[in-house]
Amino acid sequence: MGRKLLLEKAHVEGIRHYDVYRREGGYRSVEKVLKTMSPEAVVEEVKKSGLRGRGGAGFPTGMKWSFLAKPEGVPRYLVVNADESEPGTFKDRYLMEFIPHLLIEGMICASYALGSNRSYIYIRGEYWWVKEILEVAVQEARNAGFLGKNILGSGFDCDIFVQPGAGAYICGEETALIESLEGKRGNPRIKPPFPAVKGLWGCPTVVNNVESIAAVVPIVNEGGEEYAKLGTGKSTGTKLISACGNINKPGVYEIEMNISVEEFIYSDEYCGGIANGKKLKACIPGGSSVPILPANLLLKTAKGETRMMTYESLSDGGFATGTMMGSGGFIVMDEDQCVVKHTYTLARFYRHESCGQCSPCREGTGWMEKILLKIDQGKGSMSDIDLLWDIQRKIEGNTICPLGDAAAWPVAAAIRHFRDEFEWHVTNPSEALVRNYGLANYAKPLEIAAPTA
Amino acid sequence: MSEQKQLFKVTIDNITVEVEPGTTILNAARKIGGDVTPPAMCYYSKLKDSGGKCRTCLVEVAAGSTADPRPMPKLVASCRTTVMDGMVVKNITSDRVTDARNGVVEFLLINHPLDCPICDQAGECHLQDLSYEHGKGASRYEFKRRTFDKHDLGPYIQLHMTRCILCYRCVYTADQVSKERRHGVLSRGDHAEIATYIEKSLDNDFIGNVIDVCPVGALTDKTFRFKNRVWFTKPVDAHCNCDKCSGEVQLWMRGDEVLRVTARKDEWGEVKDTTKGEPGWICNTCRFERKKISDWVIEGPSQVSRHSVISQGHYVGMKKPNETVAKVMGGRDPKLLMNIKDVSEVNQVELSEIKGPATSQVFKQLKKGN
Numbered sequence A: 001m002g003r004k005l006l007l008e009k010a011h012v013e014g015i016r017h018y019d020v021y022r023r024e025g026g027y028r029s030v031e032k033v034l035k036t037m038s039p040e041a042v043v044e045e046v047k048k049s050g051l052r053g054r055g056g057a058g059f060p061t062g063m064k065w066s067f068l069a070k071p072e073g074v075p076r077y078l079v080v081n082a083d084e085s086e087p088g089t090f091k092d093r094y095l096m097e098f099i100p101h102l103l104i105e106g107m108i109c110a111s112y113a114l115g116s117n118r119s120y121i122y123i124r125g126e127y128w129w130v131k132e133i134l135e136v137a138v139q140e141a142r143n144a145g146f147l148g149k150n151i152l153g154s155g156f157d158c159d160i161f162v163q164p165g166a167g168a169y170i171c172g173e174e175t176a177l178i179e180s181l182e183g184k185r186g187n188p189r190i191k192p193p194f195p196a197v198k199g200l201w202g203c204p205t206v207v208n209n210v211e212s213i214a215a216v217v218p219i220v221n222e223g224g225e226e227y228a229k230l231g232t233g234k235s236t237g238t239k240l241i242s243a244c245g246n247i248n249k250p251g252v253y254e255i256e257m258n259i260s261v262e263e264f265i266y267s268d269e270y271c272g273g274i275a276n277g278k279k280l281k282a283c284i285p286g287g288s289s290v291p292i293l294p295a296n297l298l299l300k301t302a303k304g305e306t307r308m309m310t311y312e313s314l315s316d317g318g319f320a321t322g323t324m325m326g327s328g329g330f331i332v333m334d335e336d337q338c339v340v341k342h343t344y345t346l347a348r349f350y351r352h353e354s355c356g357q358c359s360p361c362r363e364g365t366g367w368m369e370k371i372l373l374k375i376d377q378g379k380g381s382m383s384d385i386d387l388l389w390d391i392q393r394k395i396e397g398n399t400i401c402p403l404g405d406a407a408a409w410p411v412a413a414a415i416r417h418f419r420d421e422f423e424w425h426v427t428n429p430s431e432a433l434v435r436n437y438g439l440a441n442y443a444k445p446l447e448i449a450a451p452t453a
Numbered sequence B: 001m002s003e004q005k006q007l008f009k010v011t012i013d014n015i016t017v018e019v020e021p022g023t024t025i026l027n028a029a030r031k032i033g034g035d036v037t038p039p040a041m042c043y044y045s046k047l048k049d050s051g052g053k054c055r056t057c058l059v060e061v062a063a064g065s066t067a068d069p070r071p072m073p074k075l076v077a078s079c080r081t082t083v084m085d086g087m088v089v090k091n092i093t094s095d096r097v098t099d100a101r102n103g104v105v106e107f108l109l110i111n112h113p114l115d116c117p118i119c120d121q122a123g124e125c126h127l128q129d130l131s132y133e134h135g136k137g138a139s140r141y142e143f144k145r146r147t148f149d150k151h152d153l154g155p156y157i158q159l160h161m162t163r164c165i166l167c168y169r170c171v172y173t174a175d176q177v178s179k180e181r182r183h184g185v186l187s188r189g190d191h192a193e194i195a196t197y198i199e200k201s202l203d204n205d206f207i208g209n210v211i212d213v214c215p216v217g218a219l220t221d222k223t224f225r226f227k228n229r230v231w232f233t234k235p236v237d238a239h240c241n242c243d244k245c246s247g248e249v250q251l252w253m254r255g256d257e258v259l260r261v262t263a264r265k266d267e268w269g270e271v272k273d274t275t276k277g278e279p280g281w282i283c284n285t286c287r288f289e290r291k292k293i294s295d296w297v298i299e300g301p302s303q304v305s306r307h308s309v310i311s312q313g314h315y316v317g318m319k320k321p322n323e324t325v326a327k328v329m330g331g332r333d334p335k336l337l338m339n340i341k342d343v344s345e346v347n348q349v350e351l352s353e354i355k356g357p358a359t360s361q362v363f364k365q366l367k368k369g370n
Helices: A018-023 A028-036 A039-049 A061-066 A091-098 A100-114 A128-143 A174-181 A210-214 A216-222 A224-228 A261-266 A295-299 A339-353 A359-376 A382-395 A403-427 A429-434 B025-032 B095-110 B126-134 B169-176 B209-213 B284-289 B360-369
Strands: A076-082 A116-123 A159-164 A205-209 A238-245 A251-256 A280-284 A329-334 B008-012 B015-019 B058-063 B087-090 B157-159 B184-186 B193-195 B219-221 B234-239 B248-254 B257-263 B297-301
Touching: A018 A100, A018 A128, A028 A100, A028 A216, A039 A061, A039 A100, A039 A216, A039 A224, A061 A100, A061 A205, A076 A100, A076 A174, A076 A210, A091 A100, A091 A128, A091 A210, A091 A238, A091 A251, A100 A116, A100 A128, A100 A159, A100 A205, A100 A210, A100 A216, A116 A128, A116 A174, A128 A159, A174 A205, A205 A210, A210 A216, A216 A224, A261 A280, A261 A295, A280 A295, A280 A403, A339 A359, A339 A403, A359 A382, A359 A403, A359 B095, A382 A403, A382 B095, A403 A429, B008 B025, B015 B025, B025 B087, B058 B095, B095 B126, B169 B209, B209 B219, B209 B257, B257 B284
Parallel strands: A076 A116, A076 A205, A116 A159, A238 A329, B008 B087
Antiparallel strands: A238 A251, A280 A329, B008 B015, B058 B087, B157 B219, B184 B193, B234 B248, B234 B297, B248 B257
């Protein structure tokens, strides 16, 4: 059983409130940071921990913090990205709902490290009840003297504000989030300048995921080096995975990043196997925008190694035979699922959520959706599959923000790995309306290419 | 010497140019001119923060700078990327760029109504130019196009949202040029539209400039709608004493009739600077009210610098774009499969020498003269 750092106390009765949280050892890290450490030491500790951003891109958090520009006389801001809207990802909600003080504790430490006196939580509008929980928690922390002026007599002022979004996926992109937080239309900004130089109200800003900020608490408490001992290689520490789909035990799991994907899906400690005794067909291991993988590539990499739940192992083989850790939205699909329909659902989502600012994403996502619907309805032709491939290729990398990539990758991966199924939909339109393609050969063992001399 | 600004050397398609630090790649390429300049649908040099949206100006950066010669992994929007010393940029010499640009043009056109035959912008439409250069003969899009209802923006401006490519130029114009902005972008994604939230008319002194900045026929002048095709009208420079603006305008005339008044535009289709060096935005009174020839002091025929259909019929003072192909190819001349001048009678004549209607008589005379 792996160690739990974030959710260890999540089920203690009343942990949502300050008294219980404090009794269980909460806010120790704030005391430690404010009384014994300098801001640079905190950044150094986070760097040592090797913590990688938990929002999707996996960029080292300590590095991001050290890029923050520090001009004289200009305020700096910490913004926590709680706009968790990726289909399949619900880990941050769980964390904020059950143990909100952990986030606030992490934010105080991070604000101290970054020199932010006003920090913001930008929370998804649909999480209105979580917003209320957070506001209560912030008020409790303020009453207890952990927020406000001169915290614990250290001379450091910090306050936290909770700002709900208005229900747009795009506002999870950091610059769109900043625009929205400023009260404007949530359009992503054109980078550079990066938020670390010019972010919220033109000031240097760090935007971090909820889980990354929460992970600062155990890093401070135990020390960065101790934290780095967990996990494997460059994937240090623990990761929250929100597992859903056709599994026996959907939910949020905190894993130490040293278990295999197979163990995660089939062991009783985690997902508990595929529901109803079905077989595994495919899986999206990091939230809807990362490439889908068929069962055979998911459990073993193309080199024949066991695929682990780590950043490196999941992305082993690039996009040709690998995928990404993403935000940890683990979507499992059994043999009864139709990949075409699934891809259509995702394309519909991205079309709806595209901000409409840059042309490839605005026009391309709608086009892909229409073609996928056509194939799904049995009216497609073989050339449509190639056209889809061409469209996604022209969206990817040519847009302002990563939403274009996020819309293109699932389509690309579905065609790359499940072309048989797309073709079957085209050649057997009437059959495709009444039954699914099934498991086909997607779980067959891979042929391992002989090593080339 | 210390006061002298250090210039950055940047190489675009094998042509090196020196520009001031902080210049964007697009503006550096415009300094060279000709084919190596990326097209820009949303960038407008006179409007702050514009650009980066249409993605037609994507270029490949083959080397970031002398200090860090690594190439940039993605194509970058040249209108928003500033040059570094020793930067090497590939525009028309890069297959990736051509491919991406063709893709962008296809995306822009899938929901465009392609109603050029009845569109007032035809002839001076940037999207027309762009699709002429980068578009395909036929579309692969086979679904119903997105349409919008016509939105009434008051007595002077007609919004044809179906034609819009959401460049945001008119939004920035209203913010930066006119006193207040009453229109904006509503909704998101492919159903985003330029609109006023509750039907309101756009009326303040400088709002007419949104017509000039619109790269397509989405915002058109109601006083000129369906009056004439632009290539039948004759552009002349004129000025008047106006207390609101510089009064330096371009009149589009037919005979003695002033059909349309616009701001003067430069070779990139942007509003020119006035003689005083300010951006030549014009006020609504000049644009919509002064439609009599007696209102204006006519300076003479305008210089038509684009190779567009507007230049047809009035070749006087036509400015040719910079020929860069030989330089791009490292000094070699392009190998022609067939030189049209060998077989054509028309092209043996220098068109700019023709003053007046270009009839076959004129051609024959000029040919003899040669």
